Amino acid sequence: MNQLRLRFAPSPTGFLHIGNLRSALFGYFLAKSLKGDFILRIEDTDQKREVEGATKSLLDILSWVGVKFDEGPHIGGDHGPYIQTQRIDIYQKYIKELLDKGDAYYCFCSSERLEEMRKKQQENKKAPKYDQHCRHLSKEDIKAKIKNGESYVIRQKMPASCCIEVYDELRGKIVFKSEDLDDHVLIKSNGIPTYQFANIVDDHLMKITHVTRGDEWLASFPKNALLYKTFGWQMPKYIHLPLILNKGGGKLSKRQGDVFVEDYRTKGYLPEAIVNFCALLGWHPKDDQEILSMSEIIDKFSLEGMGVSPAVFDLEKLDYLNGHYIRQKSIEDLSVLCRPYLTKEGLVNKETKDSDLQKIIEISKERLKKIEDISSMTHYLFMNEIIYEENLLVWKSLTLEESKNNLREIYKLLQEIEEGSWTKENLEKIVFDWLKENDKKNGDYLWPLRVSLSGQKNSPNPFELAWALGKEKSLKRIFKAIN
RNA sequence: GGCCUCUUCGUCUAACGGUUAGGACAUCAGGUUCUCAACCUGGUAACACGGGUUCGAUUCCCGUAGAGGUCACCA
Numbered sequence: 001m002n003q004l005r006l007r008f009a010p011s012p013t014g015f016l017h018i019g020n021l022r023s024a025l026f027g028y029f030l031a032k033s034l035k036g037d038f039i040l041r042i043e044d045t046d047q048k049r050e051v052e053g054a055t056k057s058l059l060d061i062l063s064w065v066g067v068k069f070d071e072g073p074h075i076g077g078d079h080g081p082y083i084q085t086q087r088i089d090i091y092q093k094y095i096k097e098l099l100d101k102g103d104a105y106y107c108f109c110s111s112e113r114l115e116e117m118r119k120k121q122q123e124n125k126k127a128p129k130y131d132q133h134c135r136h137l138s139k140e141d142i143k144a145k146i147k148n149g150e151s152y153v154i155r156q157k158m159p160a161s162c163c164i165e166v167y168d169e170l171r172g173k174i175v176f177k178s179e180d181l182d183d184h185v186l187i188k189s190n191g192i193p194t195y196q197f198a199n200i201v202d203d204h205l206m207k208i209t210h211v212t213r214g215d216e217w218l219a220s221f222p223k224n225a226l227l228y229k230t231f232g233w234q235m236p237k238y239i240h241l242p243l244i245l246n247k248g249g250g251k252l253s254k255r256q257g258d259v260f261v262e263d264y265r266t267k268g269y270l271p272e273a274i275v276n277f278c279a280l281l282g283w284h285p286k287d288d289q290e291i292l293s294m295s296e297i298i299d300k301f302s303l304e305g306m307g308v309s310p311a312v313f314d315l316e317k318l319d320y321l322n323g324h325y326i327r328q329k330s331i332e333d334l335s336v337l338c339r340p341y342l343t344k345e346g347l348v349n350k351e352t353k354d355s356d357l358q359k360i361i362e363i364s365k366e367r368l369k370k371i372e373d374i375s376s377m378t379h380y381l382f383m384n385e386i387i388y389e390e391n392l393l394v395w396k397s398l399t400l401e402e403s404k405n406n407l408r409e410i411y412k413l414l415q416e417i418e419e420g421s422w423t424k425e426n427l428e429k430i431v432f433d434w435l436k437e438n439d440k441k442n443g444d445y446l447w448p449l450r451v452s453l454s455g456q457k458n459s460p461n462p463f464e465l466a467w468a469l470g471k472e473k474s475l476k477r478i479f480k481a482i483n
Numbered sequence: 484g485g486c487c488u489c490u491u492c493g494u495c496u497a498a499c500g501g502u503u504a505g506g507a508c509a510u511c512a513g514g515u516u517c518u519c520a521a522c523c524u525g526g527u528a529a530c531a532c533g534g535g536u537u538c539g540a541u542u543c544c545c546g547u548a549g550a551g552g553u554c555a556c557c558a
Binding site for chain 2: 043045049129180196215243245250251289291309313319327366396446449462
């Protein structure tokens, strides 16, 4: 067993959020760079928000990006169970200890009373905070109320007046005043612990040595620290990761674009790109190398390379990285990736030959930012007939008639080429040689040819198009353009 | 509003008292045997502000401003 242990502890409330992925990734980077173990724990203490199948999809997407766990609900381990609702009796034991020590207390306040209290506090421009109404109930009162069947929660007792020092690995020492802290709920009225309690108990029991979590937890850090102190447990190191922001500057939200990793997967972003991109959001390698694989990141990863300020999610950089990784892929791999998208658009079917598909992908791959783009980028290559404005055939100073004439000449030239010699390289050589011999300008012939084949203002070059279309289809298209 | 955190090109960031403030994306220009893309070369572009400390501050300290987070029987 490894000495160093880190964990990712999501709650199964839906698809994995980009921000959560970043937390998972950084935990994983740090764990593996330290040669430690990475543990998955499911924090499902909020049953109201739980979404069926969420854990499964979480596991699926995490494995898709390449995060591998050493322990977790799906593979077991020596510190299970790894699902919090299966650990309720454990929390019961520890809350009892807290109650006995006097560091936690029963609270019988109704939600109506709490609501009213907060309302008044806000009217008086005070921070909403529990008024400790139940803090000093006598033992007899408590017994009687419980016997009476009154529902209750258990709250953490904050010290009267002191400074609480916590230490974040990235920010250093942070000091809070205990009077600013709320007696928050540890055990809910249904007997299930809150995050604030279960998380600490589990991290301790699972022997977690480094906690990586989002910046949004910084505010509850002192309460967590207090819990460790009252239990007499040694605290793990805490690393609060800076938040990821929208282009506008706010917290990443659904309103301003895609926030689920799943969204990016369906659009055809590659895991390599997503991992590389997320890594650069708040971390920087010493040597300025920014194109990095998972293993290179783990190799180079260290806490010193991490920043503390929030980072804006920049889709353009993701696109760049994704394009880069697409270009790295083999044609075979790419065609497997592209086929479902083209099938969905009805451009290919089961009968479409891989060899045909691969030609088309080969001539388009360098233009792809995401796999999804393949359809809109290549639809004209699959269709039987292409429709375009006749004048598009005209190159610069040429007239329409001249352009068509040029096409006629090219048509004759191409007609001569044998099926077996119909390759990109051959076509290019034959046409260029002919242009040179006859002292013709490239653009006068190549532009009309390209448009006749594609019907597009922008496309791959005419030789690539002709090759991908095949001789028969190419000649048909040129012929149609002439007439 | 209270508390906490953060602040270098448009964006992600490097720098750890002395640099022509570096890199990447984006952008612009040129090259690349027609277009687009890709690729190559080059350019524009930043230390939030005000005080200190210091021979010297982007770097250390204190304010101000701005941004973000948090104040639930959600995580």
